[in-house]
Amino acid sequence: MEFNGRARGEDEVEMRKGSWTVEEDLLLTNYVEAHGEGRWDSLAREAGLKRTGKSCRLRWLNYLRPDLRRGNITPEEQLLILELHSRWGNRWSKIAQHLPGRTDNEIKNYWRTRVQKHAKQLRCDVDSKRFKDVVRHLWMPRLVERIRAASGSSAVSTHQSVNDPSTCKRPEEGDVEVGEAKCAGPESSNMVRSSSESSEVQVSTASVSDRFTNCDDAWFQETTGFSACWPETLPSPGACDSWGWSMDLDQSGWEESLWSMEDIWLQQQI
DNA sequence: AATTCGTTCAACCGCCAAAGA
DNA sequence: GTCTTTGGCGGTTGAACGAAT
Secondary structure, three states, X not given: OEEEEEEEOOEEEEEEEOOOOHHHHHHHHHHHHHHOOOOHHHHHHHOOOOOOHHHHHHHHHHHHOOOOOOOOOOHHHHHHHHHHHHHHOOOHHHHHOOOOOOOHHHHHHXXXXXXXXXXXXXXOOOOOHHHHHHHHHHHHHHHHHHHHHHHOOOXXXXXXXXXXXXXXXXXXXXXXXEOOEEEOOOOOOOOEEEOOOOOOEEEXXXXXXXXXXXXXXXXXXXXXXXXXOOOOOOOOHHHHHHHOOOOOOOOOOOOOOOOOHHHHHHHHHO
């Protein structure tokens, strides 16, 4: 355990750093439950914790508060993160506001460990158009499919629904507002509202997936800023280099069961 | 069994803006 | 108007752990 000294008036208070002990967690939890959040610096002192206010705040928000959601990021949450990140970039706290029980730190870690890993595997920058296209055309449809499969409804041919205008459906009057855009479909139970940054935003995982399977590229580009450009003909599995990718997408573990290039190629042939 | 390597995530750091003195 | 304190945010680090060799 590390300490750092800090002058406070006449007192030289030694601040603890590093991992929190069970006793510290108890002290903080009991104090916050009795007195509420806020005034973290004085809270730390009054609770008898030799920690900075910032450290206490972080510990409470990221680990101790009772409404935290534990466990793996679900496909619905993944889809929402991808969607919101495409809109807002690295605004982790803003994104976290739309995932109840998840912290900005958790989402940031998810992005860095999972999403950036895929970009690295594809040998492209996470902010590049190519990677955004992969997210939009491979990853998100796959997530939608998984969500639909898990919910028991009939799976939609994602490629067709995204790219064939005849099967696409424009949002209609009365559909649910999502940011500046509209989407059709039922609301999920974890719908949240935020009125930050002047424009009211409503986002739900279900509405995002519905919108994704029901809408066309132009509309998607309008609402997300993605420049959709599904290739006219996809390369065969053995010809990935024509897309500039030498990565073997058949290998297992590309976001669990994310589509292999062969899956996509086969769909193209149907 | 021991060692190396890769991944995950809790915690820290630095910067910035808002509030208060 | 200026300085100080406080809290919030995004970026980064490092310990812990599991998998691979």
